[in-house]
Amino acid sequence: MSQRDERSMQPSMDGLAHWLIHHAARRAPDALSSRLEEEWLADLEARSSALSRLRFALGCCWATLVIASEYPRARVAAASAAAAGRGLVTLVDRNFGYFSLRSGTLFLIAGLHAALFYGLVTTLAHTRAAPPITDLVNRSVPEVPHKKLPLPQPSAELPKWIIDVPKVVDVRQEPDRPPDVVAKAAEEPTEPNWPGTETPPQTPPHIVKHVPGGTGAGFPDTADFYPSLSRHLEEQGISVVQVCVDTNGRLTSDPTIVTGSGSMRLDEGARKLARAGSGHYRPATEDGHPVNSCYPLGIRFQLKY
């Protein structure tokens, strides 16, 4: 800045310097406010240039902050007891507990820098693209003349470990397959063949097509065995009876109640019905051949109005 420019700006810079000193002194503790203002204005006059005076005034602003943070609180409280609470509030606001204003500012700035650095590092770590993979194989592996190596022969001393992997039965692909057959297939032993217990290769297991039995033609009507007292009492329910049937559809043992209906009369009627149906059961079949089997038979007693 030339001397001419500085001379032309001098009134405004001097005014700014005075305003800064007034402002700084007002923000100082009340006990020191008037003294500092007068002292600084007097020392301001000792400065030769306007720029120097402005720099001095700016320094006074910083000095106010330092003085306010260091000035004992007790003195401020005593000094400002008769005055307005502005000085005390100002001083308290400029202190951060155990830290001075300067220390607090430094901690704040350091924390902000640390947070910014951490954010940059983590962001870059996520966004950094993987370096392009150069042709490392061609560079690092020297060319080796192709040599036909003999295949390793299996040693006779080595034990043979043969482990049969059980077949997975997909029930959904076989809708007509009865559930008990599926259960049999799933429960087949899957123990491996240990050395010395080799078994000849097995053919795929034959899956038996099992069709459960049920009631056949000529089976008695449930209404004929509805107990009269149950009709009168309007008892209704389902009795599940376990029946064992031979290949001719006859009972091989007396039917037993598996799940009661809640009424002994209905359960007894169900047993009578199951007995009366002997010879009219449809036997279970395996691969189309009738077999003896036992299965639960549900009998519903329901009144018709």
Place this chain on the structure above:
Amino acid sequence: MGKKDTDVRMSLQTLKVLEIFLENPTEQLAGAQVHQRCGIASGTLYPILLRLESAGWFVSKWETIDPSSLGRPRRRLYRLTSTGLRRASEVFASFNRGVLA
């Protein structure tokens, strides 16, 4: 400011200020004069002066002049106390003045 004798946090700027006053312990100096001699900025200088005064090392008083006759306002003058002289001498003795060399 109090007259009690307490420890003062010693910084290089504080030592520079004390050295200025130790050159002539009876001399009274204003802040502007201290600035002219040691070049410490006002933002640092005045807190040091107040700190030393609060610790009892300095005393200050207003200049007894007639502002109208001199054409300038009165200044605040600082002077070393006997305590300040003793303590400052101890500080420099401990440093053997090597810090400021």
